[in-house]
Amino acid sequence: xxxxxxxxxxxxxxxxxxxxxxxxxxxxxxxxxxxxxxxxxxxxxxxxxxxxxxxxxxxxxxxxxxxxxxxxxxxxxxxxxxxxxxxxxxxxxx
Amino acid sequence: xxxxxxxxxxxxxxxxxxxxxxxxxxxxxxxxxxxxxxxxxxxxxxxxxxxxxxxxxxxxxxxxxxxxxxxxxxxxxxxxxxxxxxxxxxxxxxxxxxxxxxxxxxxxxxxxxx
Amino acid sequence: xxxxxxxxxxxxxxxxxxxxxxxxxxxxxxxxxxxxxxxxxxxxxxxxxxxxxxxxxxxxxxxxxxxxxxxxxxxxxxxxxxxxxxxxxxxxxxxxxxxxxxxxxxxxxxxxxxxxxxxxxxxxxxxxxxxxxxxxxxxxxxxxxxxxxxxxxxxxxxx
Numbered sequence: 001x002x003x004x005x006x007x008x009x010x011x012x013x014x015x016x017x018x019x020x021x022x023x024x025x026x027x028x029x030x031x032x033x034x035x036x037x038x039x040x041x042x043x044x045x046x047x048x049x050x051x052x053x054x055x056x057x058x059x060x061x062x063x064x065x066x067x068x069x070x071x072x073x074x075x076x077x078x079x080x081x082x083x084x085x086x087x088x089x090x091x092x093x094x
Numbered sequence: 095x096x097x098x099x100x101x102x103x104x105x106x107x108x109x110x111x112x113x114x115x116x117x118x119x120x121x122x123x124x125x126x127x128x129x130x131x132x133x134x135x136x137x138x139x140x141x142x143x144x145x146x147x148x149x150x151x152x153x154x155x156x157x158x159x160x161x162x163x164x165x166x167x168x169x170x171x172x173x174x175x176x177x178x179x180x181x182x183x184x185x186x187x188x189x190x191x192x193x194x195x196x197x198x199x200x201x202x203x204x205x206x207x208x
Numbered sequence: 209x210x211x212x213x214x215x216x217x218x219x220x221x222x223x224x225x226x227x228x229x230x231x232x233x234x235x236x237x238x239x240x241x242x243x244x245x246x247x248x249x250x251x252x253x254x255x256x257x258x259x260x261x262x263x264x265x266x267x268x269x270x271x272x273x274x275x276x277x278x279x280x281x282x283x284x285x286x287x288x289x290x291x292x293x294x295x296x297x298x299x300x301x302x303x304x305x306x307x308x309x310x311x312x313x314x315x316x317x318x319x320x321x322x323x324x325x326x327x328x329x330x331x332x333x334x335x336x337x338x339x340x341x342x343x344x345x346x347x348x349x350x351x352x353x354x355x356x357x358x359x360x361x362x363x364x365x366x367x
Contacts, residue, residue, distance in 0.1 A: 006116045014109050021101035027146035035143070035163035040317070042164075043153060047305035047315045047326040049237045051151035051161070055168040056241065057333045061289060061300035064333075067172045068340060072282050074179035075344045078186045079275075082351045085190050154237045154322035175243050175341075182348045189355045 100141035107134035121191065121198040125184045132177040139166040139173070209259050217259035224252030232338035236327035242334040246341025253346040262353050271350060274343040281340025288332050304328035 029035075038051055038059065048054035056064055107130060114127025143166035149156060151164040188198055195203050232245030257265050292301040305328030306314040313326045 003117060006113070010109055010113055010116070013112065014105065017105040017108060018102070021098060021105060024098065024101055024142075026097050026100055026141060027144055029143060029145060029163055032145075032163055035165050038164055039151060039159070039161050043315050043317050045305070046302050046330065047236075047311070047313070047328050048330055049153040049315065049320065049322055049326070050235065050239070050241075051153075051164040052167050052171070052239075053236050053241050053330055053334070055164055056171055057330045057337075058300065058302050058328075060165075060168060061333075063169075063172050064337070065286065065289070067175050068282050068285055068337060070176050071179045071341070071344050072278060074183050075278060075347050078182055078348055078351050079271075081186050081190055082355055085193060085355075150239065152237075152239060153319050156319040159319065171241075171243060178345075182352070185352060186355070189352065193355070 100137065100144075104134050104138045104141065107131075107137065119200045121188045121200065125181065125188065128184070129177065129181055132173065136170045136173055139170050142166055209261075213259050217255055221252050221256055224255065225249060228252065228338075228342075232334055233331070234324070235334040236330045237322040237324065242337030243341050245334075246338040247345060249338070249342045250345030250349065253342075254349050257349065257353060262350075266350070269346070269350070271347060274347045274350070277343030278340050278347065279343075281336045281338070281343060284336035285333055285340065288329055288336060302328040302330070304332075 038055060042048065042051045042054045046054045046058045111127045111131035111134060114130060115124055118124055118127065143163035145162045148160050148162035149158060151161040192198050195206050197203060228245045228249035231240035231248055232242055235241035253269065289300045292299060292303050295303050297303055304310060304312050306312060311325055311327050311331050313323055315326050
C-alpha cells in the first residue's frame with residue numbers, strides 16, 4: 001500500500017517535471033546579461049583568466065565565506081560526535 | 095524533444111533520488127538518494143548555463159571568446175562542497191546509529207526503540 | 209597492506225601532494241582552485257591511510273595539526289578579505305589586482321598565454337581555502353576511520 005502511494009506520487013512528480021522542462025531550450029539561455037558582463041570585464045577588473053575563480057572568490061565572495069563556514073562547522077560536528085561516542089580522549093594529543 | 099535531453103536526464107535523476115529517499119529503509123541508501131538529488135540539481139544548473147558551441151570560461155590560450163555562462167558553474171562549485179560537508183555529517187550519524195542500535199534499518203531501529 | 213602497496217604509496221604521496229599544490233597555485237589561470245586542489249591533497253592522505261593503516265598514520269598526521277590547518281585556512285581567507293578595509297575599500301574588494309606589485313600584473317581583455325603573477329587577492333584566497341579543505345577533508349576521513357577501528361587493542365586493522 002505504502003509503495004503504491006509512493007509510486008503514484010513519484011509518477012505525478014515525473015509528469016509535472018517533464019511538463020516544466022518542456023518550454024526550456026537547451027543551448028540558449030534566456031537571460032545572460034550578468035554573465036556577459038563578467039565575461040567581458042572580469043579580466044580587467046580582477047586580473048583572472050579563469051572567470052569561474054573570479055566569480056567564486058571575488059564577485060561572489062560572500063557565498064564562499066558561507067561555504068567555508070559550512071565546511072568548518074561540519075568538520076567540527078563530525079569531530080564532536082566521534083569524540084563523544086567513541087571514547088576518544090586519547091586522540092586529542094597532537 | 096531531443097534537444098532537451100539534459101533536462102530529461104535531470105528529471106530522471108531527480109525521480110530516482112526521490113524514489114530512493116521515499117522507498118528505501120536503509121539509512122545509507124537514503125543518504126545515497128540525497129546525494130543523487132544533489133547531483134541532479136548540479137546538472138540542472140550546469141545545463142541551464144550552457145550556450146551553443148561555447149567553451150569553458152577560461153581565457154588562457156582560449157580559441158575564441160564565445161563562452162558558456164560562468165555563474166552557474168561557480169554556484170555548482172559551492173553546492174558540491176556543501177554537499178560533501180552534509181554527506182560527511184550524515185555518514186557520521188549513520189555510523190553512530192549503527193554503534194548504538196547495531197543496525198541501520200529504520201524499521202528495526204523503530205522496533206528496538208519502542 | 210603489503211610491502212608493494214606501501215612502496216607505491218611512498219612514491220605517490222609526494223607526487224599527489226605536488227599535483228594538488230600545482231592545482232591550488234594555478235587556480236586563477238587554469239581550471240582548478242582551492243577546493244579542487246585541497247580535495248586532491250586529501251586524497252593523498254587517504255592513500256597513505258589505505259597503505260599504512262589507521263594506527264600508524266595517526267602517529268605522523270595528528271588531528272590537532274589538521275584542525276590547526278583548517279582554522280588557519282578559514283581565518284586567512286576572512287583576513288585577506290578584511291584587509292580591504294585598511295585601504296578604505298569595501299569588503300572583498302580586490303585591492304591587489306592591477307597595482308603592479310604582488311599578483312598585480314594587469315591583464316587586458318582577450319585570450320592570452322597566462323601569467324602566474326596576476327589575479328590580485330584571488331591566489332591568496334586560493335591558498336587559504338586549499339589549506340582549509342586539506343585539513344577539513346583529511347580530518348573527516350580520519351574521524352570516520354576512527355569509528356571503524358576497534359578500540360580494545362587488536363592490531364588487525366590496516367596491516
